Amino acid sequence: MVGCPPARYLVFFQYFGTKYSGVMETSNDQSLIGVQNYLEKAVQNLKPVAPVKFHISSRTDTGVHALCNSAHLDIQRAPGKPAFEEKQLVRGLNHYLKPEPICILNAHRVPSTFHARFSALSRTYVYRLLMGCSHHSEIPVFERDLCWAPGGGYLNVPAMQEAAQFLVGTHDFSTFRSLSSDTPFRSPIRTVFQVDIQPSSGFLSHHYEHRGLEFWELKFRSRSFLYRQIWTLQRPPENSSSVRYRKDC
The missing domain is CATH 3.30.70.580 (Pseudouridine synthase I, catalytic domain, N-terminal subdomain)
Structure with a gap:
C-alpha cells in the first residue's frame, strides 16, 4: 500500500x-x-x-x-x-x-508551499529592563533570567522614546549589525514598523513595591532583522520573540 x-x-x-x-x-x-x-x-x-x-x-x-x-x-x-x-x-x-x-x-x-520563515509578516522582540537594583544579586528571585538590570541609576525615558522614533521606518542599519559569514551578501536595509518603550509589571511585583523597582519593556517589530541588529540597539540578553502571519495561512 x-x-x-x-x-x-x-x-x-x-x-x-x-x-x-x-x-x-x-x-x-x-x-x-x-x-x-x-x-x-x-x-x-x-x-x-x-x-x-x-x-x-x-x-x-x-x-x-x-x-x-x-x-x-x-x-x-x-x-x-x-x-x-x-x-x-x-x-x-x-x-x-x-x-x-x-x-x-x-x-x-498548511499548504506545501507555505514556509515559516519566508511567509512571516513580522517578528517582534521584547526586552525587559529592571531599574532600581545596584547589583544583579538584588533582582527578585522570580525575575532572574527574565530581565536585565543595568546599573547607573534610572532611565531618561522621554529621551529614549524620542530617540526610538528615529529608528522607525526604512533605514540602512549597517552600523547596528554584527558581522557574520553572510554579512557581505545581505542588504543592510530594513524597515522597522514599531519601537515602543513602556512601563511593565513584574511577576508578583506588588509584593515588593517598597523596594522602588521599575520594570520597562522595549518592543521592536519588523518583518526581518539583521544579524544581532536589535542586540546591538539594546544590549540585554534576556528577551523574547514572537512571529505573526496572515490569518489565512
Whole structure:
C-alpha cells in the first residue's frame, strides 16, 4: 500500500531559553544545545516514515526566551495511517518534550508551499529592563533570567522614546549589525514598523513595591532583522520573540 504524501504543519511554540544555546539546531556534543534538537527528537517518537526537520521562522540566541516562535515541518506517516490531526500533533509533541521547558502552543495544517520563515509578516522582540537594583544579586528571585538590570541609576525615558522614533521606518542599519559569514551578501536595509518603550509589571511585583523597582519593556517589530541588529540597539540578553502571519495561512 502506498503511503499518504507528507502533511505540512505550522507549529507555534514557546520556551524558557536559559539552558539552551538558542533555538537553532546544534551538534549534540555541545554543553548547551538548541531548542530545535529537542523538537526534532520529540517528533521522531511519533514514528514518521522519514526524519522530520523543523524549519524555524526566527532565530534566538543563547539564553533568550520565546513567547511564541514558530516553525513548519513535514510529517509522512506509515501506509494506512492518516495525517495527524492538529490537536493530536500538539498533544503528542508536548508529551515527548517533557520535562524540557518547551511547549507547543498550537498547530495548523498548511499548504506545501507555505514556509515559516519566508511567509512571516513580522517578528517582534521584547526586552525587559529592571531599574532600581545596584547589583544583579538584588533582582527578585522570580525575575532572574527574565530581565536585565543595568546599573547607573534610572532611565531618561522621554529621551529614549524620542530617540526610538528615529529608528522607525526604512533605514540602512549597517552600523547596528554584527558581522557574520553572510554579512557581505545581505542588504543592510530594513524597515522597522514599531519601537515602543513602556512601563511593565513584574511577576508578583506588588509584593515588593517598597523596594522602588521599575520594570520597562522595549518592543521592536519588523518583518526581518539583521544579524544581532536589535542586540546591538539594546544590549540585554534576556528577551523574547514572537512571529505573526496572515490569518489565512
